[in-house]
Amino acid sequence: MFIIFFCCVFFFLFCLLFMFLGDSLSCIECVNATGLSCTGSGVICPEGSVCGSHYTVTESGGSVSVTVSRKCLPENQCRSSGSYSFVNVKIKTATSCCNTNNCNPSLPQWSSRSSEPNGVTCPSCSSPGSVVCYSGETMQCTGNENICFMRSSTIAESQLPSSVRGCGTQNICNAEFKSTSPGLTNVLFFCRNKVSDQRMPKCSPLM
Numbered sequence: 001m002f003i004i005f006f007c008c009v010f011f012f013l014f015c016l017l018f019m020f021l022g023d024s025l026s027c028i029e030c031v032n033a034t035g036l037s038c039t040g041s042g043v044i045c046p047e048g049s050v051c052g053s054h055y056t057v058t059e060s061g062g063s064v065s066v067t068v069s070r071k072c073l074p075e076n077q078c079r080s081s082g083s084y085s086f087v088n089v090k091i092k093t094a095t096s097c098c099n100t101n102n103c104n105p106s107l108p109q110w111s112s113r114s115s116e117p118n119g120v121t122c123p124s125c126s127s128p129g130s131v132v133c134y135s136g137e138t139m140q141c142t143g144n145e146n147i148c149f150m151r152s153s154t155i156a157e158s159q160l161p162s163s164v165r166g167c168g169t170q171n172i173c174n175a176e177f178k179s180t181s182p183g184l185t186n187v188l189f190f191c192r193n194k195v196s197d198q199r200m201p202k203c204s205p206l207m
Protein backbone atom coordinates (compact mmCIF):
# COMPACT_ATOMS: atom_id res chain seq x y z
CA MET A 1 0.00 0.00 0.00
CA PHE A 2 2.68 2.43 1.06
CA ILE A 3 4.74 1.54 -1.95
CA ILE A 4 1.89 2.35 -4.30
CA PHE A 5 1.31 5.62 -2.48
CA PHE A 6 4.96 6.66 -2.79
CA CYS A 7 5.03 5.64 -6.40
CA CYS A 8 2.06 7.90 -7.08
CA VAL A 9 3.64 10.84 -5.24
CA PHE A 10 6.90 10.29 -7.06
CA PHE A 11 5.16 10.07 -10.41
CA PHE A 12 3.25 13.27 -9.66
CA LEU A 13 6.45 15.17 -8.75
CA PHE A 14 8.11 13.80 -11.85
CA CYS A 15 5.27 15.12 -14.02
CA LEU A 16 5.44 18.50 -12.29
CA LEU A 17 9.17 18.71 -12.94
CA PHE A 18 8.63 17.97 -16.62
CA MET A 19 5.94 20.60 -16.88
CA PHE A 20 8.32 23.23 -15.55
CA LEU A 21 11.30 22.14 -17.59
CA GLY A 22 9.12 21.94 -20.68
CA ASP A 23 8.29 25.60 -20.29
CA SER A 24 11.79 26.98 -20.17
CA LEU A 25 13.91 27.41 -23.23
CA SER A 26 17.60 26.66 -23.29
CA CYS A 27 19.93 28.76 -25.45
CA ILE A 28 23.63 28.69 -26.28
CA GLU A 29 25.63 31.51 -24.74
CA CYS A 30 28.85 32.50 -26.47
CA VAL A 31 30.75 35.40 -27.98
CA ASN A 32 33.05 35.40 -30.99
CA ALA A 33 34.85 38.71 -31.42
CA THR A 34 36.38 37.65 -34.73
CA GLY A 35 33.74 35.68 -36.60
CA LEU A 36 30.07 35.15 -37.36
CA SER A 37 29.65 31.82 -35.60
CA CYS A 38 30.22 30.54 -32.09
CA THR A 39 29.29 27.65 -29.89
CA GLY A 40 29.12 27.30 -26.15
CA SER A 41 27.04 25.64 -23.52
CA GLY A 42 23.31 25.98 -23.14
CA VAL A 43 21.73 28.00 -20.35
CA ILE A 44 18.11 28.00 -19.20
CA CYS A 45 16.54 31.31 -20.21
CA PRO A 46 14.27 33.51 -18.15
CA GLU A 47 10.62 33.24 -19.13
CA GLY A 48 9.64 35.19 -22.25
CA SER A 49 13.06 34.79 -23.84
CA VAL A 50 14.07 33.45 -27.21
CA CYS A 51 17.53 32.46 -28.47
CA GLY A 52 19.16 35.43 -30.14
CA SER A 53 22.30 36.09 -32.13
CA HIS A 54 23.51 39.63 -32.27
CA TYR A 55 25.84 40.45 -35.17
CA THR A 56 28.05 43.51 -35.56
CA VAL A 57 30.03 44.35 -38.70
CA THR A 58 32.62 47.10 -38.38
CA GLU A 59 34.29 48.66 -41.40
CA SER A 60 37.22 50.83 -40.51
CA GLY A 61 39.49 52.16 -43.20
CA GLY A 62 39.88 49.19 -45.50
CA SER A 63 39.32 46.43 -42.98
CA VAL A 64 36.11 44.67 -41.99
CA SER A 65 35.62 42.84 -38.71
CA VAL A 66 32.63 40.85 -37.56
CA THR A 67 31.46 39.74 -34.13
CA VAL A 68 28.58 37.65 -32.86
CA SER A 69 27.14 37.13 -29.42
CA ARG A 70 24.51 34.45 -28.74
CA LYS A 71 22.31 34.40 -25.67
CA CYS A 72 18.78 34.38 -24.29
CA LEU A 73 17.08 37.58 -25.39
CA PRO A 74 13.77 39.23 -24.61
CA GLU A 75 11.68 38.85 -27.75
CA ASN A 76 11.45 42.60 -28.30
CA GLN A 77 15.20 42.74 -28.94
CA CYS A 78 15.01 40.45 -31.95
CA ARG A 79 14.55 43.23 -34.45
CA SER A 80 17.26 45.47 -33.17
CA SER A 81 19.14 46.23 -36.35
CA GLY A 82 20.64 49.51 -37.36
CA SER A 83 23.76 51.23 -38.50
CA TYR A 84 25.89 54.21 -37.65
CA SER A 85 28.99 55.95 -38.97
CA PHE A 86 31.61 58.26 -37.57
CA VAL A 87 34.92 59.59 -38.88
CA ASN A 88 36.00 56.70 -41.17
CA VAL A 89 34.20 53.91 -39.32
CA LYS A 90 30.93 52.27 -40.37
CA ILE A 91 29.15 49.88 -38.04
CA LYS A 92 26.04 47.83 -38.76
CA THR A 93 24.28 45.49 -36.41
CA ALA A 94 21.44 43.01 -36.69
CA THR A 95 19.82 40.47 -34.42
CA SER A 96 18.07 37.27 -35.37
CA CYS A 97 16.22 34.88 -33.11
CA CYS A 98 14.74 31.40 -32.96
CA ASN A 99 12.81 29.63 -30.25
CA THR A 100 13.63 25.97 -29.92
CA ASN A 101 16.14 24.57 -27.43
CA ASN A 102 19.72 25.55 -28.30
CA CYS A 103 18.69 26.59 -31.82
CA ASN A 104 21.12 28.58 -33.94
CA PRO A 105 19.48 31.72 -35.36
CA SER A 106 19.97 32.20 -39.09
CA LEU A 107 22.23 34.96 -40.36
CA PRO A 108 20.31 38.23 -40.63
CA GLN A 109 19.31 39.82 -43.91
CA TRP A 110 21.49 42.88 -44.12
CA SER A 111 19.85 45.71 -45.96
CA SER A 112 22.31 47.18 -48.42
CA ARG A 113 23.77 50.44 -47.39
CA SER A 114 23.23 53.49 -49.55
CA SER A 115 26.12 55.91 -49.95
CA GLU A 116 23.76 58.59 -51.27
CA PRO A 117 23.94 61.78 -49.12
CA ASN A 118 20.56 62.45 -47.47
CA GLY A 119 21.02 66.14 -46.71
CA VAL A 120 21.75 65.71 -43.00
CA THR A 121 25.07 66.86 -41.58
CA CYS A 122 26.32 65.72 -38.18
CA PRO A 123 29.36 66.46 -36.02
CA SER A 124 31.89 63.70 -36.52
CA CYS A 125 34.58 62.85 -34.01
CA SER A 126 36.18 60.06 -32.07
CA SER A 127 37.95 60.61 -28.79
CA PRO A 128 39.24 57.57 -26.94
CA GLY A 129 39.97 58.62 -23.37
CA SER A 130 37.37 61.35 -23.15
CA VAL A 131 33.74 61.48 -22.03
CA VAL A 132 32.73 63.93 -24.75
CA CYS A 133 34.09 64.60 -28.18
CA TYR A 134 34.28 67.63 -30.35
CA SER A 135 36.51 68.09 -33.33
CA GLY A 136 34.76 70.81 -35.28
CA GLU A 137 34.56 68.33 -38.14
CA THR A 138 31.22 67.36 -39.64
CA MET A 139 30.17 64.56 -41.94
CA GLN A 140 27.47 64.19 -44.57
CA CYS A 141 25.04 61.48 -43.58
CA THR A 142 24.04 58.92 -46.17
CA GLY A 143 21.16 56.55 -46.87
CA ASN A 144 18.83 56.11 -43.90
CA GLU A 145 21.42 57.27 -41.37
CA ASN A 146 19.64 60.56 -40.79
CA ILE A 147 20.10 61.18 -37.11
CA CYS A 148 23.05 62.68 -35.20
CA PHE A 149 24.21 60.60 -32.28
CA MET A 150 26.86 60.46 -29.63
CA ARG A 151 28.01 57.08 -28.38
CA SER A 152 29.67 56.93 -25.01
CA SER A 153 31.36 53.80 -23.74
CA THR A 154 34.12 52.47 -21.55
CA ILE A 155 37.23 50.90 -23.05
CA ALA A 156 37.22 47.51 -21.33
CA GLU A 157 40.99 47.12 -21.13
CA SER A 158 41.91 50.53 -19.74
CA GLN A 159 38.55 51.43 -18.12
CA LEU A 160 38.89 54.83 -19.80
CA PRO A 161 35.83 56.52 -21.25
CA SER A 162 35.44 56.83 -25.00
CA SER A 163 33.17 58.97 -27.10
CA VAL A 164 32.26 59.18 -30.78
CA ARG A 165 29.80 61.30 -32.77
CA GLY A 166 28.35 60.81 -36.21
CA CYS A 167 25.26 59.79 -38.24
CA GLY A 168 23.02 56.83 -37.49
CA THR A 169 19.68 55.22 -38.24
CA GLN A 170 16.80 56.35 -36.05
CA ASN A 171 16.54 53.09 -34.13
CA ILE A 172 20.00 53.30 -32.57
CA CYS A 173 18.33 55.71 -30.14
CA ASN A 174 15.89 53.05 -28.90
CA ALA A 175 16.54 51.63 -25.48
CA GLU A 176 16.49 48.11 -26.94
CA PHE A 177 19.26 48.87 -29.39
CA LYS A 178 22.47 47.04 -28.60
CA SER A 179 25.78 47.23 -30.32
CA THR A 180 28.49 44.89 -29.23
CA SER A 181 31.74 46.50 -30.15
CA PRO A 182 34.78 44.43 -29.29
CA GLY A 183 36.62 45.94 -26.33
CA LEU A 184 33.85 48.33 -25.31
CA THR A 185 31.45 48.14 -22.37
CA ASN A 186 28.70 50.43 -21.05
CA VAL A 187 27.80 51.42 -24.60
CA LEU A 188 25.15 54.16 -24.59
CA PHE A 189 23.68 56.18 -27.44
CA PHE A 190 22.45 59.73 -27.12
CA CYS A 191 20.42 61.13 -29.97
CA ARG A 192 18.58 64.16 -30.96
CA ASN A 193 15.68 64.22 -33.29
CA LYS A 194 16.07 67.60 -34.91
CA VAL A 195 18.73 66.22 -37.13
CA SER A 196 19.66 69.26 -39.16
CA ASP A 197 19.88 71.64 -36.26
CA GLN A 198 23.31 73.17 -36.52
CA ARG A 199 23.06 74.95 -33.18
CA MET A 200 24.08 71.77 -31.46
CA PRO A 201 25.84 72.51 -28.16
CA LYS A 202 29.49 71.80 -28.59
CA CYS A 203 30.15 69.78 -25.50
CA SER A 204 26.83 68.46 -24.30
CA PRO A 205 26.67 64.69 -24.23
CA LEU A 206 22.92 64.97 -24.83
CA MET A 207 23.48 66.86 -28.08
Ligand SMILES: *[C@@H]1O[C@H](CO)[C@@H](O)[C@H](O)[C@H]1NC(C)=O
Pocket residue numbers: 031032034035036037038039
Ligand atom coordinates in the same frame (compact mmCIF):
# COMPACT_ATOMS: atom_id res chain seq x y z
C1 LIG B 1 34.84 32.59 -34.75
O1 LIG B 1 34.37 32.57 -36.08
C2 LIG B 1 35.31 32.13 -37.03
C3 LIG B 1 34.74 32.30 -38.43
O2 LIG B 1 33.36 32.16 -38.47
C4 LIG B 1 35.68 30.68 -36.74
O3 LIG B 1 36.66 30.22 -37.66
C5 LIG B 1 36.22 30.59 -35.32
O4 LIG B 1 36.47 29.25 -35.00
C6 LIG B 1 35.22 31.18 -34.35
N1 LIG B 1 35.78 31.20 -33.00
C7 LIG B 1 35.09 30.78 -31.95
C8 LIG B 1 35.78 30.95 -30.64
O5 LIG B 1 33.99 30.28 -32.03
